[in-house]
Amino acid sequence: MTRFVERHPAWALIVIIAIALALWLIFAVWPPGLEEAIGRKRVFLNAVFNGITLGGLYFLVASGFTLIFGLMRNVNLAHGSLYLFGGYVGYAISASTGSWILSFIIAFILTALVGILLQVIVFRRMEGQDLRQTMVTIGLSIVFADLMLWAAGGDFYQIPTPSWLIGPIELPLITALKSSGEPVYLRYPLVRLVIFAASVVIGIAMWLALNRTRIGMIIRAGVDDRDILAATGVRIQVVFVLVFALGAGLAGIAGVVGGTFQSLSPGEDIRFLLASLVVVIVGGMGSIPGAALGALIIGLAEQLGSVYIPTYAIVVTFLIMVLVLALRPQGLLARR
Amino acid sequence: MSLTHDARVPVRTASGVQRPALRGWPEIDNPAAWIVAIVLLIMPLIANGFFLIEIFATTLILGTIALSLMFLAGYGGMVSLMQLTVAGFAAYMVAVFGTSDNANISLGWPWWLAVPMALALATAFGSLGGALAVRTEGIYTIMITLAIGAAFYYFTNQNWAIFNGHTGINNVGTPRFWGVNWRADIPFYYIVLGVAALCYFAVEYISRAPFGLALQGVRDNPRRMAALGFNVNAHRVAAYAFASFVAALAGVLQVWNYRQISPGSVSVGACIDILIIAIVGGITRPIGPYIGALIFVLLRTFALDFLVKIGLDGNRFRLLIGLGFLAIVFWSSDGVIGLWQRWRERLSTPRSSGGRGHG
Numbered sequence: 172m173t174r175f176v177e178r179h180p181a182w183a184l185i186v187i188i189a190i191a192l193a194l195w196l197i198f199a200v201w202p203p204g205l206e207e208a209i210g211r212k213r214v215f216l217n218a219v220f221n222g223i224t225l226g227g228l229y230f231l232v233a234s235g236f237t238l239i240f241g242l243m244r245n246v247n248l249a250h251g252s253l254y255l256f257g258g259y260v261g262y263a264i265s266a267s268t269g270s271w272i273l274s275f276i277i278a279f280i281l282t283a284l285v286g287i288l289l290q291v292i293v294f295r296r297m298e299g300q301d302l303r304q305t306m307v308t309i310g311l312s313i314v315f316a317d318l319m320l321w322a323a324g325g326d327f328y329q330i331p332t333p334s335w336l337i338g339p340i341e342l343p344l345i346t347a348l349k350s351s352g353e354p355v356y357l358r359y360p361l362v363r364l365v366i367f368a369a370s371v372v373i374g375i376a377m378w379l380a381l382n383r384t385r386i387g388m389i390i391r392a393g394v395d396d397r398d399i400l401a402a403t404g405v406r407i408q409v410v411f412v413l414v415f416a417l418g419a420g421l422a423g424i425a426g427v428v429g430g431t432f433q434s435l436s437p438g439e440d441i442r443f444l445l446a447s448l449v450v451v452i453v454g455g456m457g458s459i460p461g462a463a464l465g466a467l468i469i470g471l472a473e474q475l476g477s478v479y480i481p482t483y484a485i486v487v488t489f490l491i492m493v494l495v496l497a498l499r500p501q502g503l504l505a506r507r
Numbered sequence: 508m509s510l511t512h513d514a515r516v517p518v519r520t521a522s523g524v525q526r527p528a529l530r531g532w533p534e535i536d537n538p539a540a541w542i543v544a545i546v547l548l549i550m551p552l553i554a555n556g557f558f559l560i561e562i563f564a565t566t567l568i569l570g571t572i573a574l575s576l577m578f579l580a581g582y583g584g585m586v587s588l589m590q591l592t593v594a595g596f597a598a599y600m601v602a603v604f605g606t607s608d609n610a611n612i613s614l615g616w617p618w619w620l621a622v623p624m625a626l627a628l629a630t631a632f633g634s635l636g637g638a639l640a641v642r643t644e645g646i647y648t649i650m651i652t653l654a655i656g657a658a659f660y661y662f663t664n665q666n667w668a669i670f671n672g673h674t675g676i677n678n679v680g681t682p683r684f685w686g687v688n689w690r691a692d693i694p695f696y697y698i699v700l701g702v703a704a705l706c707y708f709a710v711e712y713i714s715r716a717p718f719g720l721a722l723q724g725v726r727d728n729p730r731r732m733a734a735l736g737f738n739v740n741a742h743r744v745a746a747y748a749f750a751s752f753v754a755a756l757a758g759v760l761q762v763w764n765y766r767q768i769s770p771g772s773v774s775v776g777a778c779i780d781i782l783i784i785a786i787v788g789g790i791t792r793p794i795g796p797y798i799g800a801l802i803f804v805l806l807r808t809f810a811l812d813f814l815v816k817i818g819l820d821g822n823r824f825r826l827l828i829g830l831g832f833l834a835i836v837f838w839s840s841d842g843v844i845g846l847w848q849r850w851r852e853r854l855s856t857p858r859s860s861g862g863r864g865h866g
Contacts, residue, residue, distance in 0.1 A: 244646075246646045246649065246650060248649075248653075301645060301646045302586065302645070302646060303836060305646050305649055306782075306786060306832075306836045307833065307836050307837070309779055309782065309783075309832075310783075310829050310830075310832040310833035310836055311829075311833065313776075313779065313783075313825055313826075313828065313829030313832065314826060314829035314830060314833065316825070317823060317825040317826040317829060318826065321822075321823065321826075441657065441775045441776075444657075445653075445654060445657040445658070445661075445775070448650050448653060448654045448657075449654055451650075452647075452650060452651065452654065456647070481665070482665050482666050482667060482668065483662075483665070483666070484665065485658055485661040485662045485665055486658075486662060488658070489654075489655075489658040489662075492651075492654060492658075493639060496639050496642050496643070496651070497639075497642070500642040500643050501643075
């Protein structure tokens with residue numbers, strides 16, 4: 172942090188001002204002139220919260236993607252299919268047992284199994300051939316998409332929110348003042364906050380596992396130079412399978428999350444594939460903190476964009492990607 | 508650096524070295540090529556309207572889009588998934604500048620003004636996308652171009668001012684001049700055939716021109732080319748510009764063919780179809796994409812009947828395509844022409860390897 176400030180004082184200043192401005196927008200009571208210019212504060216706060224929670228979902232999807240890429244140099248374009256598969260599994264479990272938590276566990280296990288099968292049967296056979304692996308994942312995503320369409324049909328599914336999470340919660344954020352001077356607080360769906368908190372916990376757990384444990388050390392070493400790592404006697408194939416299972420399982424969990432606060436249908440796989448692509452391009456390939464930052468930026472851009480410039484929302488996301496590629500092609504937080 | 512090395516295509520690397528051995532004209536001594544050319548020319552005598560347009564013209568259009576991908580991937584080592592997006596952009600531009608049912612969007616320009624405009628804008632669009640994509644290398648290119656394609660798809664879905672949202676633009680005007688309706692089956696077939704042939708020979712020519720050879724050098728070893736004084740990125744962006752122009756030509760034909768354009772035509776699935784066509788056909792030679800397109804169109808048209816006939820669900824066409832694509836990727840990195848070449852080599856093993864050459 173201090174190094175960044177020392178090396179780029181101008182950028183650091185801009186970032187600090189932007190953060191201060193954002194905090195002021197979130198916490199202050201807006202003066203009437205501002206409300207006239209860009210609309211009610213409640214709309215803005217809702218968009219911000221939607222953006223942050225959507226960012227949490229994007230992080231879950233993209234972290235698996237970036238983890239797999241970082242270690243195996245495998246651009247898994249079937250990642251969106253794993254997401255959708257996890258969602259369908261979660262729906263089936265929650266519809267048959269009624270347990271929301273159980274649907275997460277089963278979805279994680281089943282998608283992780285699919286990931287293991289993919290790694291063992293397919294990718295191990297073409298190690299080091301990046302382009303061919305990517306092609307195979309494209310073919311697999313087509314096959315998976317059609318199989319899922321076959322099994323689940325073209326309907327929309329939504330996983331029911333458990334009763335203890337239904338309903339809004341009042342947050343200590345003032346959206347407006349009534350004419351009597353009484354503050355009005357923001358009300359926000361509890362389930363989205365819980366899911367966001369869970370994704371933060373998962374993110375921190377992943378960071379700790381990568382930076383503080385032995386297996387994490389092995390994985391980081393593999394990201395840097397897998398040949399040397401293999402030469403030191405680490406059974407790298409086992410590590411590969413493990414990471415692939417974890418990455419796929421995270422996509423499965425994300426599917427259940429997405430099925431709860433959005434919906435599942437054919438085409439969602441592509442949407443989330445695109446989201447994870449943009450997130451990791453912005454954040455930096457192979458970097459978990461990068462995925463978190465990218466997910467936050469893209470989630471916020473998407474939601475704020477769809478509130479304030481509805482027909483050009485996707486362009487904002489895209490422009491961010493272009494800007495990052497132009498200024499820092501390796502992504503915001505990548506080392507390289 | 509190693510990424511581009513992986514992305515390159517193994518065959519044909521020798522063509523730069525054996526410069527004197529290169530033929531002046533492609534396939535001029537190959538009887539099979541002459542037969543194919545003659546059959547294509549007299550096709551309207553053989554085939555009825557359905558085959559002429561739905562099979563052959565569609566094949567040539569899709570093949571030309573895939574040809575632009577083949578040019579980038581085979582000679583430039585850049586697998587771009589946005590070629591269909593460029594074609595779709597050109598198609599949209601023809602609809603926007605030309606005439607259509609959506610009078611509030613279409614400007615109503617005559618076709619000879621709208622088409623050059625569309626071509627110029629689509630080429631600029633593709634070059635800009637390429638300029639972005641060349642900032643990274645290898646498999647990153649796939650991701651960035653896929654992101655561009657997907658973003659364009661969602662944008663056309665959202666935007667009503669120019670792209671008319673998810674309904675798209677209908678009843679796009681087609682050219683009529685010299686008393687001929689050029690969208691009638693037979694004239695349209697010849698237009699498509701002419702454009703496809705032009706693009707095919709242009710790609711063949713450029714692959715042997717200094718620019719194409721430099722591009723193949725960039726594909727094989729960008730560092731060495733940079734050390735020799737070549738501007739690596741400029742060559743890559745120029746390759747994108749040329750490929751975008753080819754794709755834009757095909758896009759104009761496509762919108763004339765269907766007379767309408769909607770986001771469904773530029774969806775991510777359709778972008779990937781182009782990659783499938785190019786890979787299945789083979790991305791080492793310009794003829795590959797056309798073979799791939801023929802297979803794809805035949806499958807798309809007849810798979811339903813065929814699947815029903817053997818007692819399966821007819822809607823599983825995409826499953827068939829996906830499995831076929833997987834099989835090709837697994838067993839022949841060189842597509843169908845690679846299989847064919849290997850089969851021929853096995854038939855004629857005693858022959859010296861120099862006989863057939865490499866192109």
